[in-house]
Amino acid sequence: MTSRTSTPRSRSRSSTGSSGSSDTTMLDADGPPLAPAQPRPASHANPPPSMPASTRDPAFSLLLSLPRELRDRIYTFALISSFPFWWPAPAGPKHNVALGLLRTSRQVYNEAAPILYTGNKFLFTHPSDCNIFRVISSPYSSLITSVYFRVREKDLRLWTTYLGSMSQERSLKSDLPKLKSLWIFLRCGSQMGALQQQMVQMGTQVQQIQQQQQQQQQQQQPTPPANGPANNGSNNINNNGQIPPPPPPPPPLPMAFLAFAQTGLHNYIHPPPPVPHAHGTQNNPPNPSPIAQHMVQQVQHQQHMNTFYASFLRWEREMGIENLCLSLQETRPVDADVKIVCIMRLPKPEVIRLVRLYPDELAVDRNGDARTRFRKLHGVEVSLEISGYEVPT
Template structure:
């Protein structure tokens, strides 16, 4: 047994050559490394199109409005990386449509949008959301543009893929009593704050009222000294009872009636002369200065309450008054123009679905304290934003959605007495 040679130790297991066992994996890795050093390879383009679109959206969209022409405020940062469009032609063609379709643009004049479409990329036809800021003096220009069907200059031709349209209309400013200022473009109003020029329709209405007060039996003859503050000598007709107000209701009564924006010097006929007291149950007193007001308790005149359309039996007083006031401002005509131009020629259900969503916000500037008081009078109808402006809910008008916004401005000398008079 001792002579038997010992067994040789077992050899260690030989390691397999990875290059021989997995030749395909090595080839894949080497090809990727080679491609990475190549100039034509792109990791972005190697992703699925759905993921690329998400990357384009994150890089090229912003939550703020893009106002053109003009520069954004210093505190606004868009963080839009348009340099992504210069990577290559494929990335540009895929991303440029997202740049225009996913951002919101703001224009303040109808010619701005038309010029922007001319000088911008052809991909600007993909714009789907725009905001228009309409000033009172430009209302006719906007109405002509929005109602136009000209293939070279019209809303439908400039924005064929429009899905959302917001219009912010300025409907004038109203002052507060106890302040002096100019009315319109130069007329000094007694005891009032300077206001913005009213639209042409309101100027014509005011001139008609001034002419009518000179006749013994004209409308508002009993209130001639209040309507014409510059001519207080026209007081001989105070004893003539006023007839029912003419339709449509002018802006003066809109402000001083349903909205509770009318200052009644002698409410409920107190301390009035006997001739006017006999008519208090049928007619509302015109404020001493019809262009300036103080907010009082909400009241609904009989002629406005009867003007509610039958299909809206539950309309809020705010809407009831505005339905008459909007005819003075041309808002109804604007709604009709948009409804006609934005509707497809076909009357099928698909045409109604393709019509863009249109919302009109009518902005009225009044003193800040009056906005706060209106918000307390109508808490169920008015919502106050972070800037302190109050806006009604949207309601349908001629197939479009319309809202009324009260934008407050500070009154000189009332900065530290804001809490007074709120009880």
């Protein structure tokens, strides 16, 4: 009896206890009460379901997905510099070009390398440098269009040979077939120094000749009578018994360009006599009209300018510029713009004096250097630049 009555009670207790324990386990067993539900942040590690990992292309490039016109503009902005590339590279200005872009891919290299060579300027100081650069650089270097050459006087013959050569291995024509702009800067400093030394030697010789002539003239003078003033057996003693000082040395002869400038000034101040008329002497009216006076002034001004230009060309031949121009007649491209600038250095006072003498021929830049206008010489534009330097006091 006892077992029958106790069994249901225990079952009822266990059932109620299990229900209460189950409620406690679901609500309070995990610790503090649950907070309101919040959205779970998106995970960046997993790709979105719209782009599975199996569909991504590892060779995709955002640059190559652009149109070719936009890519060319990007290449131009990244690879073209305002300063020339001097090779072999000395310590010069930084070009700030993105050469690493050429190593991105073969397609980018084939598209960008031609822009690198066609859009930039290159500078060389020796003909071998230009030739070696073409050999060791990219085949796209044959597309170079703009080049600067710096020529020294001692290398003038090498440059003349290189510019006029027809060889396929070493010549301007074969190394730069796409050339469109060529600037040649010829420095005349050392050669002018040699000319100045020759001038000093000539001045010394002239001084010696003048002294010999003075001695011969003194020996040829008649001897004064015996009752005259005593000469002490010497012709160099004057009436006061004092030996006259030696003649002053002649002034140093000017340099080549200064001599040419002084010659032009002399011809301007003392013009040559007019050429006689073919039909005899003509009686001009005593009061010519203003138009006739203006025409006479124009003719005189033109004669002065022609004298200046003729003297300039004569000076250029002495410096070898004419040979440099002749070497380019058969080798330069027909549509190429070739200019030669002959640079020489003079003291700044001399530069100022020349500018004052020839205001119509010499123009001064912001650095104080003077330059003539470009004129044709055997098909090449030639100009003279006079760079001034400070004279130590």
